[in-house]
Amino acid sequence: MEEEVDSDGQKRYRTAVSYDEHMSSHFHSWKEDFTEKPERFTETIKRCKKYGLLERCKYVPSRLATEEEMMVYHTKELIDILEKSQFLPLEEMRKLSRLYDYLYFHKDIYNNARLALGCTIDLVEQVVTGKVLNGFAIVRPPGHHAMSNEFNGYCYLNNVATAAKLAIKNHGLKRILILDWDVHHGQGIQYCFYDNPNVLYISIHKYLDGKEWPYLRESDYDHTGEAAGVGFNVNIPLNVVSIYLI
Structure with a gap:
């Protein structure tokens, strides 16, 4: 993450951050002790600042993703639901949340989801156009469970899938690797690119023979893509959890 200097004496960064x-306002509105809380974002920022990492990177300014960008993967109907959710009374938010699996609305979620997507898109753009070698988007809410027409698992807009689709559309990329290392399988990304040979999706996730959320048969190792995308979807399901006592 060290900076370099070009021939004009200007700083040239290897790594970007957005x-x-x-x-930090992303939280569960009616369960303060729930795992989805501001600290999942603020502690990451705090840790990076402690080690002086942020100032060593090129900062990519945040912005709200546009409706056109959101619709690269998501339906207009889903986006409309997300937009309207910010104005709902708390009880109506709770009712809306129950329509989805592990999904909780609050008044800032529409703008936060758009910020997360906008940051991710612009960070990928910096890398693809050669302005930096790599980058780190520190964003909440996450996105890999979100599907084209359904919110899911704390995810509202699929940040990575959308950014990848835009990179293909705008730059004609034909070889993209998405490595998803998480406790849970990112089914939203898998569904997005399941028949696409331009994107190799690799997911390493806890599976426990289907007993781990999101409890999907297609999260197993033998789901490898379809049509032209066969072989471009690689699931590495972890079926055994070992606990070592020292």
Whole structure:
């Protein structure tokens, strides 16, 4: 993450970072002790600042993703639901949340989801156009469970899938690797590119023979893609959890 200097004496960074402090308002509205809380964002920022990492990177300013960008993967109907959710009374938010699996709305979620997507898109753009070698988007809410027409698992807009689709559309990329290393399988990304040979999706996730959320048969190793995308979807399901006592 060290900076270099070009022939004009200007700083040239190898690594970019994008985030927005407003994302610290991402939380579960009616369960303060729930795992989805501001600290999942603020502690990451705090840790990076402690080691002086942020100032060594090129900062990519945050912005709200446009409706056109959101619709690269998501339906207009889903986006409309997300937009309207910010104005609902708390009880109506709770009712809406129950329509989805592990999904909780609050008044800032529409803008936070758009910020997370906007940051991710612009960070990928920096890398694809050669302005930096790599980058880190520190964003909440996450996105890999979100599907084209359904919110899911704390995810509202699929940040990575959308950014990858835009990179293909705008730059004609034909070889993209998405490595998803998480406790849970990112089915939203898998569904997005399941028949696409331009994207190799690799997911390493806890599976426990289907007993781990999201409890999907297609999260197993033998789901490898379809049509032209056969072989471009690689699931590495972890079926055994070992606990070592020292």
